[in-house]
């Protein structure tokens with residue numbers, strides 16, 4: 507298997523830790539280890555006693571138990587823990603897909619969601635969405651593109667990079683088609699929990715379809731990317747067992763301090779999510795005002811979930827050049843859409859971090 511560069515990750519490798527203002531972060535504000543430990547009076551002492559041997563390969567029982575509580579019908583046996591969401595995407599595609607399988611992928615998207623399938627030799631159809639259609643997924647497109655050899659549909663909602671959220675009705679239609687054609691659904695739910703209205707939250711795919719694999723992670727909604735801890739949840743025993751076996755060749759097991767801290771964070775998920783949604787709401791109000799003030803320069807669709815959006819430039823200048831000028835002159839990092847193989851007009855903006863108002867003020871100084 508030969509993989510090309512992961513464009514977005516190479517861009518972050520170049521800039522993320524060298525710029526003053528990261529205005530395209532894909533995650534929420536993080537925590538220090540001590541802040542997490544302070545959630546419980548006995549946690550600091552317990553963390554110091556944490557044993558540093560190997561962890562259980564599929565994730566410790568207590569961790570899988572906490573993760574299972576995030577779902578309606580999952581048990582710890584349905585949860586397989588990985589090193590980040592990235593490992594789970596890689597492992598899923600390697601066990602579930604073969605050359606010549608056809609896969610339909612929600613697009614634009616995080617590159618690994620189509621790239622791994624492509625590098626395996628799958629035929630990949632991009633389920634294209636457009637800004638002009640509010641990034642809506644078209645069910646007619648899906649129906650028209652199903653083939654004899656279609657094996658899986660790959661979805662991501664709340665969506666990176668557009669902030670799009672499927673409606674309950676559309677989700678139902680996708681499920682019905684998947685059931686009818688016996689397709690796997692790989693649903694990247696790494697932003698789940700960041701819906702601004704609770705009633706907009708979709709059920710997890712794994713809770714409503716036995717051939718769905720839901721992807722979760724501590725990185726995005728919880729802001730704990732440094733734990734490098736993700737998981738899949740599924741009732742599909744065959745996929746589960748094959749992924750568990752494949753993992754013996756990738757990471758074997760997770761880091762035990764990360765497992766400890768993830769359990770703690772999951773026990774306090776309400777406090778964490780409320781803090782993160784508070785930051786997002788505050789920042790989103792500023793963004794709505796900013797884009798209203800500058801509607802001659804940018805398009806703007808205020809998202810319904812998540813901490814990122816994908817506006818576009820109305821200028822002649824391409825997004826790549828705009829972002830380059832911005833980072834060179836002001837030290838503010840935005841992410842241009844060419845890194846998503848999605849033209850050169852859009853850019854990703856992130857608003858999950860506490861210092862977003864300062865970054866936005868720098869962007870405003872740059873454009874006026």
Ligand SMILES: Cc1ncc(COP(=O)(O)O)c(C=O)c1O
Nearest residue numbers: 532590591592616666696723725
């Ligand atoms: C939609 C999506 N899925 C998966 C990942 C990978 O997550 P992790 O960094 O936790 O491995 C990312 C990271 O940016 C993402 O945005």
